[in-house]
Amino acid sequence: MGLYGLVLFMVVQRTKEVGVRKVLGAGMGSILWPxxxxxxxxxxxxxxxxxxxxxxxxxxxxxxxxxxxxxxPFIFLLALLATGVVALLTVIFQSVKAALMNPVKSLRSE
Structure with a gap:
């Protein structure tokens, strides 16, 4: 839940940035990368x-x-890998959801 909350907070904080990137023609990869x-x-x-x-x-x-x-060390690397996979899946899910949103809504929200 903490990871999900952190990622959701990051996405909400950068909603306008995602909207501007999308309006300027950024692809999905350049939105997900940051x-x-x-x-x-x-x-x-x-x-x-x-x-x-x-x-x-x-x-x-x-x-x-x-x-x-x-x-x-294999045990620790396996734990790092599992944590990374879960974190990246969470980030990808939230970022794709933000990237697919209409940029007009994100830029007009003030």
């Missing part, structure tokens, strides 16, 4: 900050068990 670029940066930063903390907490917790397993 949204996805910003979100990918945020997800990357969150992963860089959270991965070491998660590794430290999980390795401490897993050492309490009799049968121990080691944490591989």
């Amino acid at each position: 949204f996805s670029r910003e979100l990918v940066r945020l997800i990357g930063l969150a992963f860089i900050l959270a991965a070491p903390v998660a590794w430290w907490v999980m390795s401490g917790w897993l050492n309490n068990f009799v049968y121990k397993i080691s944490l591989s």
Whole structure:
């Protein structure tokens, strides 16, 4: 829900920008790119900050068990991939919805 709310907030904040881009002849890709670029940066930063903390907490917790397993980087990369896919699908859904909207409505909303 937090990711959906963040993306929805970003799209609402940039509705006029999308309308202007569309009026000037921008394609779907050039409308989707700014949204996805910003979100990918945020997800990357969150992963860089959270991965070491998660590794430290999980390795401490897993050492309490009799049968121990080691944490591989593959688990963290899989989590990053899953988060990225969900985030990009959310961004694409909201951005396409904003891009398909009539630009006159977005520019006349004041």
